[in-house]
Amino acid sequence: MKAAAFAYCRPATVEDTVAELQREEAKVIAGGQSLVPVLAMRLARPRTLVDINSVAGLGRLDLDDDALRIGATVRQRCVELDARAGVVPLLRLALPSVGHRELRSRGTVCGSLAHDDPAAELPSVLACLGGSVEITGPTGFRRVTADQFFLAAMTTATQPHELVTAAFFPIARRGEGFGFGEFARRHGDFALAGVCVKVSMAQAIVATIACFGVADGPVVRDVSGLLESMLTDGPDTTEDTVRDGISAVAGDLAYDIVDTDGDVHASREYRRTLLSVLLSREIARAYHDAVRSMREVS
Amino acid sequence: MTNVVPALARVESHDLIEVGFTVNGTPAQPRVAARVTLSDVLRDQLGLTGTHVGCEHGVCGMCTVLLDGAAVRACLVFAVQLQGSEITTVEALGRPDQLHPLQEAFSRHHGLQCGFCTPGFLMSAFDLLSHRPDVTRAELPNELSGVLCRCTGYRNIIDAVDDVACAYREGLPGPGNCNSGRSLVGRNAAGPVSTPQDPVGNQETDADGGGLHTIDAIRLPTSEPTVTITVDRQIGATMDGVARVFSDVQLMARCLPGAQLTDDLGGGRYAGRATIGLGPVKLSFRGVAQIVDQQRDRITILAQGRDAGGSGAQAQFSLAAEPSAEGARLTADAQMFLTGRIAGFGRSLAGDVSRRMFADFAAAIEQAARGEEPVAAEPPSAARLLTAALASRMSAWWAAARSRIARRGAGVQNSDDR
Structure with missing residues (x-):
């Protein structure tokens, strides 16, 4: 379980990084928490590893008007502990479930997005919020929205000679609420099924879910109509009522969403059951959170 | 937590690089090849x-150490990445005559049996309690889930950590055995420098698919397959067209991206290879396939x-193909038995991926059945995905297809990208 030999460089700038990536079979390493196991198992043997941990500016966490900008080498645990990240509550809800603490010390948010494991949490967080990713290549950088970025399992819009330089997570607004839940065999393992939920009560009711671990990438669905049909007492409807109402139909929704075949850990049917439970629980929780957010500020 | 390391110009895989960092308060300058992990340097070069x-x-979490104050897995960090970093290992926690409170608590609560996981638990717990002195007992199972123990059942470990947490809400004492001035080098003073050569053979033996050529008949295990895939797709081509493709192994080969026939071994057996790329995963399989049934509307291969x-x-x-309103319905069944690292690596890759991949293959067959030259997706990015999508799982599949492809020993449009 030792990685095959590789050449190594640690450029100081994004330009130099892109230049190194022009070489044959060069691979970016940031936190390496997904890549190094792949190397150790010799499922990959790149000729060159291009370490971006010395690249100036990639370690920055910035807030702009609309989004939290997370640079490519910002560790997951830094985001977890940084008060500024509180403006993206869904990210804070999800991060403790991303691997183990020891992995988050080193693993990066952007790396998780770029790796795009179908069972990973962060791609679904980004997809649920409608965030975007900055990709830099030889001709400069481009911004790609989540729905255009995640193409399929472990495959993104990033080309071999490009790297993800930042991710943008939209800041939560008044009247928005969030839910996050997953089932894993052990805390920190890849989820058998998981869901991110965003509900906005600010004007029209808007509810979005993004599911992970159940298909070859984040599965995003608009469930505004479903949620609205549950609000029999308008915004006074209780969380319990919403949860019970959704649980009656969540099985059908889960049936439609779960697309993965069974494996040694869970059959397809079991994943559907797990997802339906998570859907009713977390949509209701996000609804409750949104109502609270509305009342808090008004 | 984030120490910015200085840039480093390219070093070749056979070069040794001197890396300067601090281990338990003492500077160290090991010389390492780029592929050597921190855990190997600690044990093999520094004797820790x-x-x-x-x-x-x-x-498993056994190798947990602190890197710039935060717990990391030492097997997932390359030593070359650590210029200027500060590393703390279990040796720094306490001295024989004055153990760290965590060590004492593990002893008192019998938080170990064989002891193999104990360094990992101690360092993980140290990290936890230094960052979150207010952690509750109920949170401990999740917070300590990054380290595995196969003896204790965890209860005594949790008791021990909870005990220390309760005793030190104001802050956990630091490591008691840093800067002790002792030499870092323990057992392996003149220990092996990590060899730049790769004993396992990084270079691919181009030989014969690992002796597979000599196999008379491929026999599948009688156990449950690791992966079973069934997919079907309607294609707009006639049954005659499909029959033409099924009868032409070379043509079928060209429908399978990443596959290459290398040899016709006779008797319906072929040698070939297939490259699979999925994210960082890249596998190059060599193997043999044997056509056990070949009809106008059906072909079965063992690989x-x-x-x-x-x-x-x-x-x-x-x-298999059968007539349908749209032309033909293609059905694929694959039963795969995986061993080695792919088997360990393989969690369920979405069934959707396999269907997409098959869709790509079927589309190429459809083209071929219409008499057009099939366009099998060539590696990069999305195309590679479709092709290779199934990645680990599909390797066998590829092996099969590719080898089959090899039937007439002809080249295939997809070149191996190695």
Whole structure:
């Protein structure tokens, strides 16, 4: 379980990084928490590893008007502990479930997005919020929205000679609420099924879910109509009522969403059951959170 | 937590690089090849064998150390990445005559039996309590889930950590054995410098698919397959067209992206290879396929292949066509038996991926059945995905297809990208 030999460089700038990536079979390493196991198992043997941990500016966490900008080498645990990240509550809800603490010390948010494991949490967080990713290549950088970025399992819009330089997570607004839940065999393992939920009560009711671990990438669905049909007492409807109402139909929704075949850990049917439970629980929780957010500020 | 390391110009895989960092308060300058992990440097070069190595791919947590104050897995960090960093290992926690409170608590609560996981738990717990002195007992099972123990059942470990947490709400004492001035080098003073050569053979043996050529008949295991895939797709081509493709192994080969026939071994057996790329995963399988049934509307292949990295695959792969309103309905059944690292790596990759991949293959067959030259997706990015999508799982499948492709020993449009 030792990685095959590789050449190594640690450029100081994004330009130099892109230049190194022009070489044959060069691979970016940031936190390496997904890549190094792949190397150790010799499922990959790149000729060159291009370490971006010395690249100036990639370690920055910035807030702009609309989004939290997370640079490519910002560790997951830094985001977890940084008060500024509180403006993206869904990210804070999800991060403790991303691997183990020891992995988050080193693993990066952007790396998780770029790796795009179908069972990973962060791609679904980004997809649920409608965030975007900055990709830099030889001709400069481009911004790609989540729905255009995640193409399929472990495959993104990033080309071999490009790297993800930042991710943008939209800041939560008044009247928005969030839910996050997953089932894993052990805390920190890849989820058998998981869901991110965003509900906005600010004007029209808007509810979005993004599911992970159940298909070859984040599965995003608009469930505004479903949620609205549950609000029999308008915004006074209780969380319990919403949860019970959704649980009656969540099985059908889960049936439609779960697309993965069974494996040694869970059959397809079991994943559907797990997802339906998570859907009713977390949509209701996000609804409750949104109502609270509305009342808090008004 | 984030120490910015200085830039480093390119070093070749056979070069040794001197890396300067601090271990338990003492400076160290090991010379390492780029591929050497921190855990190996600690144990083999610095003699600090308290850091245990279990799985070597980030699952077990035995090798947990502190890197710039935060717990990390030492097997998932390359030493070359650590210029200027500060590393703390279990040796720094306490002295024999004055153990760290965590060590005392593990002893008092019998938080270990064989002791193999103890360094990992101590360092993980140290990290936890230094960052979150207010952690509750109820949170401990999740917070300590990054380290595995196969003896204790965890209860005594949790008791021990909870005990220390309750006793030190104001802050956990730091490591009691840093800067002690002692030499870092323990057992392996003149220990082996990590060899730049790769004893396992990084270079691919181009030989014969690992001796697979000599196999008389491919026999599949009688156990449950690791992966079973059934997919079907309607294609707009006539049954005659499909029959033409099924009868032409070379043509079928060209429908399968990443596959290459290398040899016709006679008797319906072919040698070939297939490259699979999925994200960082890249496998190059060599193997043999045997056509056991070939009809106008059906073809069945047994295949066996091996990747240079030690992953193995065996498979039965059937492709069948029947007339339908739209022309023909293609059905694929694959049963795969995986061994080695791909088997360990393989969680369920979404069934959707396999269907997409098959869709790509079927589309190429459809083209071929219409008499057009099939356009099998060539590696990069999305195309590679479709092709290779199934990645690990599909390796056997590829091996099968590819080898089959090899039937007439002709070249295939997809070149191996190695």
